[in-house]
Amino acid sequence: MKILVVDDSEMTRLILQGRLGQWGYEVINACDGQEAWEILQKKGRPRIALIDWMMPNMNGIELLEKIRQYIKEPYIYTILLTAKKGKEHLLEAMTAGADDFISKPFDPHILKVRLRAGIRITKLQEELIAAREELRIQATHDSLTQLFNRSALVDMITREISRSQRDNSSVGILMIDIDHFKSINDTYGHLVGDQVLIQLAQRMKTCTRQYDAIGRYGGEEFIIILPQCGEQEVLSVAERLRKSICSNAFETTSGPINASISLGATWVTPSEQDCQEEDLIRIADKALYQAKNNGRNCTIIFT
Ligand SMILES: [Mg+2]
Numbered sequence: 560m561k562i563l564v565v566d567d568s569e570m571t572r573l574i575l576q577g578r579l580g581q582w583g584y585e586v587i588n589a590c591d592g593q594e595a596w597e598i599l600q601k602k603g604r605p606r607i608a609l610i611d612w613m614m615p616n617m618n619g620i621e622l623l624e625k626i627r628q629y630i631k632e633p634y635i636y637t638i639l640l641t642a643k644k645g646k647e648h649l650l651e652a653m654t655a656g657a658d659d660f661i662s663k664p665f666d667p668h669i670l671k672v673r674l675r676a677g678i679r680i681t682k683l684q685e686e687l688i689a690a691r692e693e694l695r696i697q698a699t700h701d702s703l704t705q706l707f708n709r710s711a712l713v714d715m716i717t718r719e720i721s722r723s724q725r726d727n728s729s730v731g732i733l734m735i736d737i738d739h740f741k742s743i744n745d746t747y748g749h750l751v752g753d754q755v756l757i758q759l760a761q762r763m764k765t766c767t768r769q770y771d772a773i774g775r776y777g778g779e780e781f782i783i784i785l786p787q788c789g790e791q792e793v794l795s796v797a798e799r800l801r802k803s804i805c806s807n808a809f810e811t812t813s814g815p816i817n818a819s820i821s822l823g824a825t826w827v828t829p830s831e832q833d834c835q836e837e838d839l840i841r842i843a844d845k846a847l848y849q850a851k852n853n854g855r856n857c858t859i860i861f862t
Pocket residue numbers: 566567568611612613614
């Protein structure tokens with residue numbers, strides 16, 4: 560655990576460094592508020608800060624106010640360590656955003672247990688952030704394939720349409736359906752069908768760019784959003800994907816299974832101002848329907 564020590568006295572920094580080092584902490588030193596503020600803006604910043612009050616450039620109170628104004632997450636737990644004593648100073652420090660207040664000269668035992676209290680708080684917050692992130696993923700992703708779910712996809716298409724108008728670029732949509740998927744499920748069972756879906760998801764990832772969004776729209780239907788792609792780019796992704804699927808069998812617990820996909824594609828240019836996400840989905844869906852009628856294992860693109 561990293562601890563930031565902010566003090567203009569070299570002697571105090573050395574004493575703290577010695578103690579904290581003995582207790583197993585990694586110490587990062589700053590000789591005033593300004594230097595501390597620079598450290599706190601970097602990645603991997605310490606989560607706990609021991610801050611002196613009286614310092615040149617930026618004092619402890621100013622530093623606390625800046626931390627509370629600009630750093631929301633993850634929380635920085637702050638202990639003001641100062642020669643100032645008395646209720647009015649404690650009140651001022653806590654009002655500025657300090658979590659704790661210790662008077663110098665400090666009792667090392669007191670500092671040790673107060674630090675432990677701070678670590679408990681930062682750990683709790685880490686767990687809360689992780690739990691919230693997990694919930695966010697559950698709400699936006701399909702649990703089987705780990706791709707985006709339907710509602711996340713629709714939101715992203717809306718965002719990409721307005722972004723493409725802002726950037727004056729096109730955006731492509733692919734709607735993909737596994738051919739005769741029902742017969743795979745009927746012949747081999749749903750568990751094997753799921754294995755095919757998971758592998759299709761992986762292959763879609765390898766056939767697209769990092770900033771393309773892939774999602775599961777329904778049972779065996781998928782959508783890929785292709786930012787900055789016009790007709791040619793959309794078609795080339797579609798064909799690359801289609802060939803990768805039909806030329807390599809899916810490996811399942813019931814042995815290799817050959818399958819193909821049909822693709823419906825469309826794209827929108829920045830001049831089509833009034834295009835809505837449902838229009839794009841509807842057109843791609845129509846193109847997919849046409850691809851199915853044309854004998855499957857092919858791509859159809861509609862404007
Ligand atoms: Mg000082």
